[in-house]
Amino acid sequence: MHSLPDFDQLVQLATTDPHQFALLRQRLVEQAIAQAAPNMQPRLQAQQSHIDRLISHAKNPLHSNILLQQELQRQLQRFSQALQSPSAQQPAKILPFK
Incomplete structure (x- = not known):
C-alpha cells in the first residue's frame, strides 16, 4: 500500500x-x-458502495461527514441491539460440515 x-x-x-x-x-x-x-471483499465492496452513495448525496464536505456519522451511529445501534438481544435477530443458518 502506498504511504498516505x-x-x-x-x-x-x-x-x-x-x-x-x-x-x-x-x-x-x-x-x-x-x-x-x-x-x-464482497462485503467490504458493498459497504464502500454504500459509503460512496452517501457521499454523493452530500452538498459539501461537512454535510458528507454528518451523513457518514449518522450512518455509523445507525450501524452501531443495530450492532448493539444484536449483541443485547440475539433472540430478536434471525437465527443463523447452520451449514453441514463437508
Missing part, C-alpha cells in the same frame, strides 16, 4: 484538486479491500 500524504498535503490536494483527491481516496480504498481476506 500528511494531513496538510491532503487538505491542499482536496482544496486545489478535488478530482485527484477523490481518485487518491478511491485507489487507497481499493488497495485496502484487495488486502482483506477474499471472503470479506
Whole structure:
C-alpha cells in the first residue's frame, strides 16, 4: 500500500484538486479491500458502495461527514441491539460440515 500524504498535503490536494483527491481516496480504498481476506471483499465492496452513495448525496464536505456519522451511529445501534438481544435477530443458518 502506498504511504498516505500528511494531513496538510491532503487538505491542499482536496482544496486545489478535488478530482485527484477523490481518485487518491478511491485507489487507497481499493488497495485496502484487495488486502482483506477474499471472503470479506464482497462485503467490504458493498459497504464502500454504500459509503460512496452517501457521499454523493452530500452538498459539501461537512454535510458528507454528518451523513457518514449518522450512518455509523445507525450501524452501531443495530450492532448493539444484536449483541443485547440475539433472540430478536434471525437465527443463523447452520451449514453441514463437508
